[in-house]
């Protein structure tokens with residue numbers, strides 16, 4: 001469980017984090033989303049005792065990080081700054097971390113296996129790809145078997161297969177009852193597979209809600225359809241009450257399920273060349289609209305909560 005109350009961090013005249021208040025529950029994946037510079041890393045650093053709040057509190061299991069008796073057993077973190085020494089092997093890096101935190105060295109083999117890095121553990125980190133470094137960082141975060149995991153932009157450097165692996169991995173960790181927070185500046189990378197969203201913009205909380213609610217707020221997914229008869233299909237779909245935009249020969253359709261759309265087209269003898277959900281795209285658009293820079297500060301009452 002994470003509790004953040006009125007958390008604020010100023011750097012001179014820059015307000016990096018502005019009166020943030022939220023809780024993060026265990027057992028689900030929470031995406032911490034915001035554009036570059038929104039204050040995500042600063043918030044995570046304060047949760048980890050690496051930066052001092054100007055005001056407010058950030059607690060893990062009821063305590064400030066500095067007061068945790070065994071921090072690595074309480075919180076695992078992946079931050080850019082925790083880069084391993086390039087001349088060490090992945091295994092040695094983890095052994096060194098384990099030894100300096102009184103964690104039995106047999107745990108090293110376990111976490112290497114968990115992140116699928118056993119085969120490369122004997123290689124020096126300088127030869128690792130970005131994706132392998134991220135896996136090593138995640139292995140380090142898991143060393144103390146912590147109930148809370150904070151991962152800052154863990155998809156950096158991962159290819160699409162690596163991102164898919166990470167999504168499944170995070171879900172499994174949450175299913176074990178852990179509190180999993182993963183930050184990203186892109187909605188699509190983790191937000192779409194998270195259970196809960198925390199969205200920040202210019203240091204302030206813009207949304208704190210289940211993903212399902214965010215999706216519902218956007219009117220459900222849009223469908224993308226291609227047909228040799230776009231005008232005619234648009235006409236029959238509009239007659240059912242669906243919203244249709246015609247763009248470059250393709251149709252973007254809202255307010256109708258895929259199956260029903262297929263049935264309507266078949267009934268009118270209109271062939272479909274393509275029919276797919278365009279959900280990711282419209283949600284990324286909604287995320288960008290929500291976090292769009294505004295010339296004046298938004299009033300605090302605008303925080304969207306369930």
Ligand SMILES: Nc1ncnc2c1ncn2[C@@H]1O[C@H](COP(=O)(O)OP(=O)(O)OP(=O)(O)O)[C@@H](O)[C@H]1O
Nearest residue numbers: 011014016034035036037038039040041042043185
């Ligand atoms: N040590 C620092 N000194 C001065 N300003 C800082 C410092 N750290 C962060 N900032 C400023 O605070 C704001 C928030 O930065 P932060 O790194 O927390 O954002 P972020 O959401 O993590 O962004 P990104 O997605 O780019 O990592 C930015 O304006 C940044 O320039």
